[in-house]
Amino acid sequence: MTEIWFDDGLLSVYEDMYPLMEKYGLVGIIGVVTSCVGKTFRWQKKWELPCMNIDQIKHLMNEGWKIASHTVTHRDLTKISKSEAEWEIIESKLWIITNLGVEPIALIPPWNRITPELKKYALNYYPRVVNKKRIYFHTVNLPHPSRFNIKVFEERIRRLAK
Ligand SMILES: [Zn+2]
Numbered sequence: 286m287t288e289i290w291f292d293d294g295l296l297s298v299y300e301d302m303y304p305l306m307e308k309y310g311l312v313g314i315i316g317v318v319t320s321c322v323g324k325t326f327r328w329q330k331k332w333e334l335p336c337m338n339i340d341q342i343k344h345l346m347n348e349g350w351k352i353a354s355h356t357v358t359h360r361d362l363t364k365i366s367k368s369e370a371e372w373e374i375i376e377s378k379l380w381i382i383t384n385l386g387v388e389p390i391a392l393i394p395p396w397n398r399i400t401p402e403l404k405k406y407a408l409n410y411y412p413r414v415v416n417k418k419r420i421y422f423h424t425v426n427l428p429h430p431s432r433f434n435i436k437v438f439e440e441r442i443r444r445l446a447k
Contacts, residue, residue, distance in 0.1 A: 287445050290421045292316035292355050292393060293326050294342065296335040297424040303345060305439050309446035313422075315342060316355035316393040319380035326359070339384055346385065353391040353415070354378055363398045374407045391415045420445065 289306070291298045294317045306313055315337075318326060323338035337345075346352065354377040356362070362370045374392060381389045392407045397416040399407070407414050422438060 287311075287420060289313045289442075289445060290316060290353075290393070290415070290419050291424060292421065293318055293328075293334075293359070294321060294336045294355070295326060295424055296337055296341070298422075299337050299341045299345065301435060302422060302424055302438070303348075305435070305442050307348070309442050311442060311446055312349040312351070313345075314351045314353050314390065315345065316353045317342065317377070317381060317385075317389075318355045318357070318359045319377045319384075320357050321359070322384070342385060346387065351390050352381055352385055352387055353393050354381060354389040354411070355393045356395055359395045361396060361398050362394050362403055363400055367403075370403050371406060374403070375410060378410055 289311060291302060291313050294315055298313070298315065302313070318336070321336045322342065324336055325333040326336050328334050342352070356373040357377045357380070358373065360369075360373065362373060365373075378389055381387065389411060391413040392411040393415050399414065399416055404414050404416070
């Protein structure tokens with residue numbers, strides 16, 4: 286099945302995208318930023334976006350959705366120290382195992398940025414590191430140029446479901 290990724294674990298995934306995905310018989314992959322679960326995700330230094338809580342994520346998991354790590358704090362792994370980056374990689378996996386009861390299927394480095402060395406390191410802990418082109422929905426629901434248009438998204442999803 287086509288892999289459809291939803292990064293950051295935003296509440297908009299649960300409230301807006303999940304009903305659409307369900308309508309077309311699709312499941313997605315949530316890139317969880319573990320420190321944001323049940324809290325907010327700070328986006329572009331301006332907005333605090335609500336995130337899904339553990340129960341909402343588990344609901345999607347029960348419907349067949351998969352879980353990936355999108356690190357603990359969503360920092361650029363290439364701009365922090367090696368030990369901090371390694372902590373982001375390992376700690377987020379431990380959080381997912383402890384709180385969601387599953388092994389993350391992949392690591393999604395924030396902004397797809399990761400060094401070859403860190404990628405090699407992460408592959409000791411994750412089956413995959415996903416930092417290349419993928420089907421991704423940006424679900425930031427704000428008065429902003431990149432805000433999502435639910436009609437456009439539904440058309441994309443409808444085509445993916447074929
Ligand atoms: Zn992200």
